Amino acid sequence: MEEFDILIAKVPFENSEDYKWRPVFILSVNGKTIKFLRITTKYDTKSDYIKSKYFEIIDYIEAGLNRQSWIDTFKAYQLNDENFKIHVLGRLTENDFERFVAFLSNTDFLLN
Numbered sequence: 001m002e003e004f005d006i007l008i009a010k011v012p013f014e015n016s017e018d019y020k021w022r023p024v025f026i027l028s029v030n031g032k033t034i035k036f037l038r039i040t041t042k043y044d045t046k047s048d049y050i051k052s053k054y055f056e057i058i059d060y061i062e063a064g065l066n067r068q069s070w071i072d073t074f075k076a077y078q079l080n081d082e083n084f085k086i087h088v089l090g091r092l093t094e095n096d097f098e099r100f101v102a103f104l105s106n107t108d109f110l111l112n
Contacts, residue, residue, distance in 0.1 A: 008021055009023075009034075055104075056070050063090040
């Protein structure tokens with residue numbers, strides 16, 4: 001598992017003990033702690049503000065995803081590696097990665 005991989009994680013819901021296995025985009029790996037962004041397929045029903053925080057993965061099939069997906073940059077999360085299935089689905093294509101960096105440069109989100 002490396003930075004910028006896409007893999008499956010056991011992500012808890014906000015203010016709940018429930019969780020969902022979902023694809024995530026790895027921002028950093030520091031020992032057993034992993035910082036990541038959630039990946040979602042839900043876009044159309046979101047508010048314009050939330051949509052402005054979602055980055056569209058155009059080459060989603062090449063990234064290992066089976067449906068049109070967006071990286072949710074609203075909030076970064078941290079979990080221990082025990083909550084991850086260390087099965088890498090893929091990575092962003094070079095085109096999507098360059099678009100993602102440009103997208104982040106126009107937001108208040110910091111990669112570190």
